[in-house]
Each structure stands twice: as structure tokens, then as C-alpha cells.
Amino acid sequence: PKFVYDFTEGNKDLKDLLGGKGANLAEMTNLGLPVPPGFTITTEACKVYLASGNEPAQMREEVSAHLAALEERMGKRLGQADDPLLVSVRSGAKFSMPGMMDTVLNIGLSDASVAGLAAQAGDERFAWDSYRRLIQMFGKTVLGVDGDLFEEALEEAKRARGAASDVDLGAGELKELVAEFKTIVAKETGRDFPQDAREQMDLAIRAVFDSWNGERAKLYRRQERIPGDLGTAVNICSMVFGNLGPAAGSLGGGTGVAFTRDPASGQQGVYGDYLQNAQGEDVVAGIRNTVPLAELERIDKSSYDELLRIMETLETHYRDLCDIEFTIERGKLWMLQTRVGKRTAAAAFRIATQLVDQGLIDEAEALQRVTGAQLAQLMFPRFDEHAKTELLGRGIAASPGAAVGKAVFDSYTAVKWSRSGEKVILVRRETNPDDLNGMIAAEGILTSRGGKTSHAAVVARGMGKTCVCGAEELQVDTKQRHMTAADGTVVEEGDLISIDGSTGKVYLGEVPVVPSPVVEYFEGRTDPAAAGADELVRAVHRVMTYADSTRRLWVRANADNAEDAARARRFGAQGIGLCRTEHMFLGERRELVERLILADTDAEREEALGALLPLQKADFVELFEAMDGLPVTVRLLDPPLHEFLPDITDLSVRVALAEARHEPHENDLRLLQAVHKLHEQNPMLGLRGVRLGLVIPGLFAMQVRAIAEAAAERRAGGGDPRAEIMIPLVGTVQELEIVREEAERVVAGVEAATGTALGLALGTMIELPRAALTAGQIAEAAEFFSFGTNDLTQTVWGFSRDDVEASFFTAYLEKGIFGVSPFETIDKDGVGSLVRSAVEAGRATRPDLKLGVCGEHGGDPESVHFFHEAGLDYVSCSPFRVPVARLEAGRAAA
Ligand code: ADP
Ligand code: MG
Ligand code: MG
Secondary structure, eight states: OOOEEETTTOOTTOHHHHHHHHHHHHHHHHTTOOOOOEEEEOHHHHHHHHHHSSOOHHHHHHHHHHHHHHHHHHTSOBTOSSSOBOEEEEEEESSOOTTSOOOEEEETOOTTHHHHHHHHHTOHHHHHHHHHHHHHHIIIIISOOOHHHHHHHHHHHHHHHTOSSGGGOOHHHHHHHHHHHHHHHHHHHSSOOOOOHHHHHHHHHHHHHHHTTOHHHHHHHHHHTOOTTOOEEEEEEEOOOTTOOOOTTSOOOEEEEEEEEOTTTOOEEEEEEEEESOOTHHHHHTOSOOEEGGGHHHHOHHHHHHHHHHHHHHHHHHTSOEEEEEEEETTEEEEEEEEEOOOOHHHHHHHHHHHHHTTSSOHHHHHHTSOHHHHHHHHSOEEOTTSOOEEEEEOEEEEOOEEEEEEESSHHHHHHHHHTTOOEEEEESSOOGGGHHHHHHSSEEEESSOOTTSHHHHHHHHHTOEEEEOOTTSEEETTTTEEEOTTSOEEETTOEEEEETTTOEEEESOOOEEOOHHHHHHTTOSOTTSTTOOHHHHHHHHHHHHHHHHOOSEEEEEOOSHHHHHHHHHTTOOSEEEEEGGGGGOGGGHHHHHHHHHOOSHHHHHHHHHHHHHHHHHHHHHHHHHTTTSEEEEEOOOSOGGGGSOOHHHHHHHHHHHHHTTOOOHHHHHHHHHHHHHOOSOGGGSSOTHHHHHHSTTHHHHHHHHHHHHHHHHHHTTOOOEEEEEEOSOOSHHHHHHHHHHHHHHHHHHHHHHTOOOOOEEEEEEOSHHHHHTHHHHTTTOSEEEEOHHHHHHHHHTOOTTTHHHHTHHHHHHTTSOSSOTTTSOOTTTHHHHHHHHHHHHHHHOTTOEEEEOSGGGGOHHHHHHHHHHTOSEEEEOGGGHHHHHHHHHHHHO
16 A cells, blocks of 8 residues: 655545545645645554554655655755755644644754754744754653653743743744753653654654554543544644744744634634744644734735635635634745634534525535534523623533532432422532432532543433533532632532533532523524524524425424423424323322222222223323324333332331331231332333233223223314324233233224224334344234333343443443443444344334334434434434434434
């Protein structure tokens, strides 16, 4: 293979091979933009180096050949004493990655060539400034010398001279500084700063390769789920100098960054920063104050105009927002980097629709420019941006949302206070499984340690709870029950704080929260077409319209009451994919369930069921009304019965107390016996789902009757109920057949009694591996399948989903066993492959089998794409996730 590409040979689609920076430098070169000449060493060379510990021999030869060509073209040799060619050595992986080696500028300078550079430029100060920068950067990033040593020496030189900034140091001082820097290198590394230009370059290239496996880079890749084997490219780019002073008759220079539009709002305009008399790294390092880019017009009008022209060229070419690094050398503009720029969620939607209006992209492409995660971000309530706030510190935005509450420093207090109606924020140095109850009780979680995969972050995301983690500027003292901010402010237990899980900011006091305008729109409370409508809302509306007209998947909601159903409908749900009937057995109805469980005779049982029937029926009538004309899948009772009985400990205490006091406790005693009888070691694998229906006579029949009678009543009232009856936890077709026969008898009875044909469908969940494996047989008795991917994940992996997230998932994520919890994003290889084969087998038996999914995965962006590809008919998710699922279903089909 070829290991080295000239900038004229590559293009923007070669990011895998040339890295993002190299691919885009090549693209700009080929667009005819002013890019300093250079070449790129491929990621393939890096991979060989990392695997074998040596650069491929052929790479060294190719580098020599490309360097010779570059020298020929520039008319000078690398490090040539009287007129040195200088280059930068720049890392550049496929994805931009903090933690990778920094760039080294001015490679090729040495004791011999520094005078030549000074003479050629007619600027002695510039030459020594460039040399001290080289030793500093090279010393730090290639030789591993502590950067503070150079910084301190530089500070000392400024102090001695009374200089406010490095530009105030003259040639003489800089020359002395170079000598000092060289001493530091010799002392720290036991060798002299290399004087040979090619050796400098080769060492820098190696250092870039090695930095791929630096600890910080590895950590970042794990967090961002970037594969560890991509390797990095290295760019060798001839230097241009923004720190070169003006020559007679020419302007000076500087360096800057620019965006083709505002990455925060999407607005078009001139955005960026410029720094006069500087080299590139000065802007990012923030060592001197930059000026707004617009000022460049005054400083150097012709470069400014050219830059604006180039920005337009780039936007039209990339058809997207670009960010740019540039340098001006004595009035001549040079482009040093561009890439499609990062942006906020709001800007993503606005830019996508603006580009459609400009005719740069079509609607299908606009869908690819936004994500469900961004939409979800826009749906969280947020802090009022006009409110006056007092910032305490900043951490990692681990789980979005805006939470306000009283600071508490332990879980016990969090639970106690929240029980008495207080809103609390749980503040810990870091959390562990013992904190779970406190996390559940809290409005939000704040930690001073740990990153995006820390326990607090993982669990909070799983619970959908606001979390800021790793706020290191905050000193958390759980023993003294307070925390201290960097400015000395102390927050005591009980003080109000506000945390923003979307920005990582932590505020003192209560910051007012405003509802998201995007939710107001989904709720139907704002009209996107009205004059003066929020631009973001208008953009979201347009993108959602594209998504709806593109997607193949239907989107339903999981809802079990009329209120949730109505909201889901407003959010665009096309039916209910999962109505959990157990929620209809709670509250005052518990007593009826107790009676059912305690019944000794058929008569007692029938009486209890008879009392439940009208209640269930009334629930269904409301639900069918809210979803009139759309399918409603009702799942028959699923959870183990002991969940409806009192807690075994509470009950034992009650019985013991009553006994001691010689009070009557006949009923409690019977209950306690029942609880004991129903107790299971593994309730999740116990008497639940279809097993309940088969063991408790009349239970499922009562539920089916309630559904059928509710449907008949709606129909009689002119409604259009579309009920579907779903049997949970089926493992074999025999179970389903027995339930089915009984259900058909009941439905036929209701149809005969009311004289209405109800057209009820009956189907099953596929949530056990055996069901998936025998889907072909099961489809004989089922008109539809709904994949219960929560239980399916649980049973395929053998993970208890109620426990694992808090116990060992953090370790699994840190070790990279999976990048994300399989309960959050479907495990395509394992669970997903069962889904695929069940789809195929089910359809083979029954071609018109309807297929859906109703686990949490139904609202997860990546999983939605999988379900689209697997050929399902619909996904079902919580009402709030419905818009996200609609958007992602559209993106999957676009
Ligand atoms: P990063 O990825 O950290 O931005 P870069 O490789 O882009 O690293 O370089 C760091 C800084 O040095 C940038 O401001 C860049 O514009 C500047 N720079 C890189 N190469 C050159 C060069 N050949 N001439 C002048 N400035 C350069
Ligand atoms: Mg850069
Ligand atoms: Mg289940």
C-alpha cells in the first residue's frame, strides 16, 4: 500500500485513511484554496507501527520522497542553515480527539538555521520566538518534559523585563530564553535538544503515533465509543507565520478561528476570533486576548474579504456549517484547517432547514443532519436563560435536565427529606450502589468525581434523572455536610442549588425553570405556522414533517390511562403498543386483588373477579375512547401476585404486634400465609405472565371480558375501538393455545350477547428465548408478535435488570465490554439476532403477522434503526419518547 499522500492527492472522503484533518486539507487544496503545501502519513502506517513497534520501511522512503518534492517546490531544504524550510507535524485521527498529541510547529529550526531564518525574514525577534516555541512544544509533547518548567521560565523572563505579554519580549530576551529552554531539555531528558531537522521530524511523527495509545486518548475513545484500532494519521505541513513582523510595505499577520455560521444558534454571519502577531496555538491557549473576527476588516481588509469568500466557498462545497483555522502572514491569508463544525441541538435543526431553503440539501439529507438525541435534548425543561444566576462551578453534563433542590450529602437524608415533600439534590464525591435509594429520591445528582461512565452517570441516565458529575472545582465534604466552591462559597445541607444536566453547570439558589418550547409545540400549544413563531419550533416542525412523510415504521406509545394516551396522541402516537393492566390493580383495588388471592372457594374467587370486572371495563372504555380509531394493545396481567400483597416484613410485624396485644388479626394472618406461599426466590422467573392465567382460574377470562365489553360499549356508542389482546411471557405455543381457546369463548359470548362483531386480535409477546426460537410454531396461534426486549435482554444475557445497572455495569462499561447498557440500546448481535430470526420464522408461518416492539428500546435512536432494518411494523415507547422515535424512524428510512 501507499503510506504517504500529498495534499494534492487526497480528498474529504478519505477520512479513514488520512484522518479528518488530512482529508480536509487535501479537499481544500484541490478546491484551489491557499493551503501551505504538505503531505499526510496514513492511519495504515500508524497501525503497522503500533502493531510492530516500527514504522514500515517503505513509509520512511515515501516520507523522504515527499519531503524532497516539498523542498523542491519551496526552493529550500528542511532546516537548511541559510534559509530553512520549516514544517508543522500535526496529529489527525478520523474523529477529532482531545488527549491526542498536540501539534509541533516550527520543526527544522536549530542553532544553525535560526540565524538564516532571521536574515531571510529580516526579523530577528521572530526567528528566536519561533525557535523558543519549537523547543517548548517539542520538549513537552515529544520528549515528555513537564510543560510547567518552560512556562515558569517564560514567566520569569517576562517578570525580569517587566513585560505584560510574550510579544513584549525582544530578540535578546528570547535568545536567552532559548538557551534556558535547552538547559531544561538537557537536564530533564539527559540529552540535548536534537539539532538535526530530519531527526526532529521523525521523532515528532513517532510521538504522534504513540499518542494514539495514551491513557487520556484511550479513555476518551471508550467514552465516545470510538473504536480503538483506527489509528491516527500525521500531517506534515509547511509553516506559515502569523508571528512574523511587518516588512517594509507589507502588513503584519496573525492567526484566527472562524465559523461559517453561529454554532450556537445557526445564524449566518461572521463568527470567530483573531489574534494579531501570533502563531496558531496562542488562540486556543488563550494567553492573550483575541479580538472578534469582524475587527479583521479594519486590520487587513483584503485578507478579510478573501476569508469571507473562502467561507462561502466552503459552506457551498461542504453544504454545512464549517469551522476554520487560518493564519495571515504579512498580509497573505493561509487556510490551515477546516471541518464540518460541531453545533448545539437547536442550531442543528435550524441549520438543517436553512440549508434546505438555500437549496444546498434536500429534505432526506436534512433528516440526516439532526438526531433523536438532539431532539430529546430540546424537550427537557430548561433553566430560564434570562434569570440572574450565581455559578458555583461546572462538571460533566452526564444526564440532561434542569433540577432544583436542597443540597443533601447522604442517601439517608435524601430519602427522609423527600418523603416529607422536600425536593433534594443528592451531592456526593462519587456514588456507589448504596446510594441508589437516595438517587431515586433526589431530583438530581451532583458528584465531584468521575466521568461519563461513572456509577452516578450510568445510573442517572438509566433512571432519566438529571446528573452533573465530575465537578472537580467543588470540594464535597460529606462528613461536614457541605461543599465549597472555588471562590470560597460554602453550600450547607439544606441550601438550595440548581444543576443543569445539559451544560454541566451548577448554580447557587433556585434558578427558575421554563418548559421547553419544543414540548409546547408537540402539546399543540404553539402554532409553528403563526407569524412570529419561534424559529426553532418552526424548524422542528418542518423536520418532523419530513420524518413522518419518510418513515415506514409506525410509532405507538406505551400508556395505560386515558391521560397518557391523549398526550401520546398529541405527540403523534399512532396507537398504544403496550397497555400494562397491572397498573389497574393498584390503589383501592388492591383489596379486591387480595380477596382474589385469598379466595378458598370458586364462589369467593368469582365474587372477587366479578367486582374487578366493571372497574377494568371502565378503564378500557376511557382508553379506547382516547385512542379511537387506532390500535390499542392490552397486555393481560403480567407481574407475580405477591407484588400486590403487603410487604412480608411489615405484615409479620403487624401480626406479631396484634398477637402480643391480643387483638383480632385473622385477616392479616391469612394474608401472611398467602405471602409465604407465593414467595419466590426469583420472582422474575416465577409465577407471572401467561403462567398466572393458566394457574388462577377465571383471571384472564375476566380481563378478556372487560376488554370485549368495553369494545362493544364503545362500538354501540358510535366509536371505533381497535383492541388487541396480548399474552405475556409465553414460552411455547401450547400455553398460548389454551389461553386463546378460553379468550375466544369469552369474546364469542360477548359478541352474541351484544350482537356486535368486535374484530379483536389476539397475539403474544416474544420475550423469552424459547418463544423467539419457536416463533414459527407460536405464530400459528398468534395474530401479532410484540417483542418485549426488556425481558428478552434480561433472559438472553441472564442479567437481572433491576440490579445490574447499579452493581457491575460501571465496571463492564469501563472495561469496554459494551459501550452502552444493552437495556438502553439493543444488543444487535445477541438479542437482535433472535429478533431477526423470530421475524423471519413468524412471517413464514403467517405472512400477515403484525410485528412490533414494546420494550424501552422502542424509543432509543440506535435501536429504532435496528427495528426498521429488521422489518418490524411498529415501535412503541413512552409518550415522551414518541417524537424521538418518529424522527429516528424517518432517519432510518431516508
Ligand atoms: P489542533 O488539532 O490541536 O487544532 P493543529 O494541527 O490544527 O492542532 O495545530 C495547532 C495550531 O497550529 C492551529 O492553530 C493551527 O492552525 C496551527 N498550525 C498548524 N500547522 C501550521 C502551519 N504549518 N503553519 C502555521 N500554523 C500552523
Ligand atoms: Mg486545529
Ligand atoms: Mg416483560
